[in-house]
Amino acid sequence: MKIKAKLKKGVVEVKAMAKHEMMTYDIAEKKTGSRDNANFITHIDAKVGDKTVLDASTSQFLSKNPIFKFKFKADGFKKGDELVMTWVDLKGNTKTSKSKLK
């Protein structure tokens, strides 16, 4: 996952791009002949230390290589703190990526 996290005026702006096919049931059926081949990110979260700053449950309808842009209050966070993002997909694969708050 490519993550950019910028702390400015008490708010952190994050732009993250996950690498994922996000194959819908319809596309799986059309391209592979089986809906069982569908796979897409179903949950993504972001933490700074033990504080959750993003928590989203997601569907097959996010675009391929989905982009997540979000903001959170920098209460108690500072530049150099680490943002850790994790996604989980339908088949149980998971990926964690980190980025420092800049």
Place this chain on the structure above:
Amino acid sequence: MQRRTFLSMAAGAFALAAVPASVRAEDFRKSKPTVWTAHTVEDAMKAMYGTTATVAEGVTVVAPDVASNGGAVPVDVKSDIDAKTVAIFQNVNPESAVIVYDLNEYSVIDFSLKMKMKGSGTITAVVEGKDGKLYSGSKTLDVALGGCEG
């Protein structure tokens, strides 16, 4: 019921209520599976909130009037409401729920993403206020090339 049993039940219930929201982080795909299989926006909302009643204010949905690529429609959702969750639905794909954000003490409601839309239709964002009310905003758009089929 014995008084002791009642008291310990009440204590248990109170302990649950005292869990801070930031620890909760709910995975709605697990806790509310029927939200994700609902075809219509109304059914997804009933599964998510138990009601479809919303106040159509306080939520801004920004998307292009005409999306050239239905596979990647850029959507922004903003709101200043003090809220618990933000959900995005649309009425053209096989199921209507796109994403549900479970908010925390740090959340700012200013989310952007790119989503698939099978055709022209309406994107609706619902903000679940801490006041117990649902607020909504929507954007109707044309999609030049439908995006669910690759």
